[in-house]
Amino acid sequence: MGLNGKVAVVTGGTRGVGAGVARAFAEAGADVVTCARRPPQEPIEKTEFFPVDLRDPDAVHAFFAQLPRVDVLVNNAGGAPYRPLDRSGAEWHARVVELNLITPLTASLAAYEQLRRAEGSVVMIGSVSGTRPSPGTAAYGAAKAGLENLARSMAVEWAPEVRVNTLVVGMVRTELSALHYGDEDGIEAVSRTVPLGRMATPADVGAAAVFLASDSAAYISGASLLVHGGGERPAFLDAATANKEA
Template sequence: MILDRFHLTDKVAIVTGGGRGIGRAIAIAYAEAGADVVVAARRPEVLEEAAAEIRARGRRALAVPTDVTRGPELDRLIEATLSSFGRLDVLVNNAGGYPPTIALGVTDEEFEASFHFNVTSALHLSRVAAPHLARTRGSILNISSAMSHLVDTGFVAYGAAKAAMNHMTRLLAHEWAPQVRVNALAVGATMTDALEAFTGYGDLLEQMAKRTPMKRLGTPEDIASAALFLASPAGSWITGKILEVDGGTVASNWPYAIPNGLEESG
């Protein structure tokens, strides 16, 4: 049966940023597909809630409080996974992000912090995980952003970091094939707690939906479905690719006109 190719029966997955939003939806989707899941994030109480949802679906769960910007904590995440489950099949580098800041306002330190959070941390964890993934012919999935290829004011630090993540995905896929597959999702605007808290709900979200060809924002489950496809045997002939999951977006749907800081000099 073709649907059997979408199963992850008895596989083991790590999902960073797995306590809420897209990461949590991916973790639950993997559990429903038969995987045991390790969720990692900074807030223990949120992680335990996600772990409880995984266990409610009949799968084992491990919550590992982790700051992905700290290399030793990433090392301990892999160690805890292997100690508890003895194998690793899927790594999802989902933790990331950075607030909008115009190019004239972002400092060198902030720019480098965005790269460290979104790119360096993902490389570090992928590098530590790769030998273990090679033993199971496993895969890595990086959660990128539509802003990696779209343009808008205020996203130079975040967008440049996600563009770097995309090409890192291609480079790692080439270097680690055929033992480990590496792909990414370029995610469009998705309804999560983080987006709602940032936009303040209401009219702004409606404007964003109107600017999206599919006339709605994404849901975490939209992203989780694509994440399951790429991690499962159904995606076993796909590596080094960036799958755009964005409601058909070809231009930024961010409705704010952010001043670029050059108006007075122009």
Template sequence: MTEAPNPVDLTGRVALVTGGGKGIGRGISERFLAAGADVVVCSRSEPETLPSAAGRTAVYHRADVRDPDTAFATVAFVEEKFGRLDALVNNAGGAPAIDSATASPRFSKAIIELNLLGPLYFAQAAHRLMNAQESGGSIVNISSVSGVRPSPGAVAYAAAKAGMNSLTRTLAVEWGPRIRTNAIIVGMVRTEQAHLHYGDEDGIASVGKTIPLGRMADPDDIADVCVFLASPMSRYVSGAEILVHGGGELPAYLRAANSDPDHAPVN
């Protein structure tokens, strides 16, 4: 993570980040720490090193986000340790590529549990605590462009993320005004596992050229939006789906019409 001053002060606030020990989640956890918040990260296995920033380190709690009992136990742990919960970031998720025609029922069920039901369970658990606080709270769901456009090879994941977007809008209506709920529609992100999806450095650079801003996102790009949505600066933002994808992807017809994406027409 690149250390940078954060204009948002979350001192005294508490954030829970699911899957917060690696990848995008680690970037989110470190940005919250840098902003002054206490941070709890949860996952099935403890990371080798915990997220840290500004001389402060996150607290780890073991949890399988697909288990509703674990969700409530995790929020109870946060309450016992810090006495409050101001921000929940439903970050844990993902799926390997698989052919839609041959994906097993067991695989599809597991993907939907991880990417849709888990966030619902954690939101329900957070509601109990946030709704009792005078200051309420903020829930940020890490969604994906897969939920708003076709995603061949990721049918269950895409459907789950589309469901997460609907979940976000519905909870914003049901739980407002005390709890704000928003989603970040994330595009392609360069993490420590980017090579598994995009190949070597040349492949990653080539993919970046198809994005209007000229590169894939870094975890910090997503993390900064999370901190904004958890802060008073977003006090009138709820039920929103914020696109953080660098401007989107070059349309296929432009690639077909011009083999050089750097000089393809944009209209």
């Protein structure tokens, strides 16, 4: 994949999807740096961790300034708990948007000069929540929709030196899956709604991120790569009575 000796920074790369992305880049030969507010509960082999509050622009700029080079930036940090819109004020939802949209922009701007010199790559970790209704996580979905559009604009403004792409990620099975989908029976039931029959693993997302950052994707920029196992079966197919027996 042409990543030997390159420096890859993965924000929020200490658990879940982020940890899977960090491991994938390490296995591809990159020197991996992860950053988050808290260190990983278990060290991730062949990666270096720095404590950074990604919502603090000064701290983010200071973090990137100390790195000798940056070839790849994976903007993974983000997320949101389930919260219907009318159960919180606009300020709470604004913080969700800040974490999932402003934080990746802050990191990208802080890393821009190093990425430009390295003719590097930015990979945004988006979500299918940004491409369909996202009840219960509406602010998160809106932020992810904005992130995908931001990546496309960034790809135009920063070309030809820096490529920018988005992974549009579906459901991923992580150590926190039970919080979203319930017990093992619930996770299995949800998995059956995916055409490929299972949720993604963090390693699946990591492999896709490595591809977009690699020389194999040298002519891919401004693109959105779906990593969702085939998407969702349309609900009307199960509700319709025509050809039910077939």
